[in-house]
Amino acid sequence: MRTVLIPTDFSKNALHAIQYAQELFKCERACFFILNAYAEDVYGEFHNASQNDIEKYKEEKRQEVQKKLDDLLDGVVGTPPNPLHTFETIASFDNLVDSVNDFVDEMNIDLVIMGTKGETSDHKTTFGSYTIEIFKYVKCPVLAVPEDFDYRQPKSILFPTDYMLPYKRRELKLLGDMAGKFKSNIHCLYITDFEDLSLRQEDNRLFLEQTLSRPFVHFETTSVKNKAEAILEHLEDKDAGMLVMVNSRHSFFEDMLYRSTVDLLGLKVKVPFLVMQNLKR
Structure with a gap:
């Protein structure tokens, strides 16, 4: 069975990556792990807060992220669902690169699939800083999917x-x-x-x-x-x-x-x- 990790920030390009992954492995048994890393959200907003406040907000953020992941899953599984595919969600209190790398090792992931920004983005490059960091440091193949790429078989x-x-x-x-x-x-x-x-x-x-x-x-x-x-x-x-x-x-x-x-x-x-x-x- 193919094991695929898909990091998400709940953006349009991240959703597109999930949809692309399902099409790419449509006729193959695959388990898709959908991951959101939220540590930077906690420390970014509460970097001067007390430890008790941070712990409280961390739990609130975990529940918020898990609900978003559950809602996301409800929208991408499909009706009827593909019987070859299974899905799991991960809310990770860590930075994105370390979280992806740790999970790749833990679950022996075959492939990481990420969404990238479309050509109409205001940013100077489709490959954002997180994508480049994952390209460089994650010990696993990484597939970056442009947001505006309509799925077709790679003939x-x-x-x-x-x-x-x-x-x-x-x-x-x-x-x-x-x-x-x-x-x-x-x-x-x-x-x-x-x-x-x-x-x-x-x-x-x-x-x-x-x-x-x-x-x-x-x-x-x-x-x-x-x-x-x-x-x-x-x-x-x-x-x-x-x-x-x-x-x-x-x-x-x-x-x-x-x-x-x-x-x-x-x-x-x-x-x-x-x-x-x-x-x-």
Whole structure:
């Protein structure tokens, strides 16, 4: 059974993420955990209050959050409910990143799905600060779903990679399973001016090909240019329904997170963005 964690702040984009998750795993047994982390609401409003006042407000806030979660669940389960799906709610007194990471470890979560702001948002990037923190630090694949993305099966998936990372079999299997059931084409894109791969790159490329055995995998190379622009061009050219990248220390993705490149992707990527991790779990 697939285990999926969906953080929510009860916004429109968070609700959209829940709906997308249900469609993505419509024909698969899945347990959806819907989580709200509310510690910052308590300490933000009562940072100068006494301990007794904080404890009182914390309990009031927990009850308020739990009621919102229950009401949310009533609205998303569906009529009739999907018999393959189960739902659980979590009201967590912690900050969002720590709460997600702890629950990922505790429940051995397969995938975190988050909603992101639409292109009409006043913010400078679709990827808010919390989303980027979860991309960086949560030891689990994270799928960011744009608020204005209408669900469609990801028949074409773009996977930019330099073949330098030792991919994690569990996370490639997740990608392979999702792509396989939709008979998707996965386009592995290497952005380089060099034709030959090193032995390390060859080994990783072979592992990628062998592990992604269910979908159709294509290996492509393009010359070096602005990497974000190259990714955006290929997303459009392939009519991709999903973008996939790997986060690891000293990787291209990590470099993006610390530079403005992610802002360009955040503004322009209009499809779900799956970030797989290469961190120890």
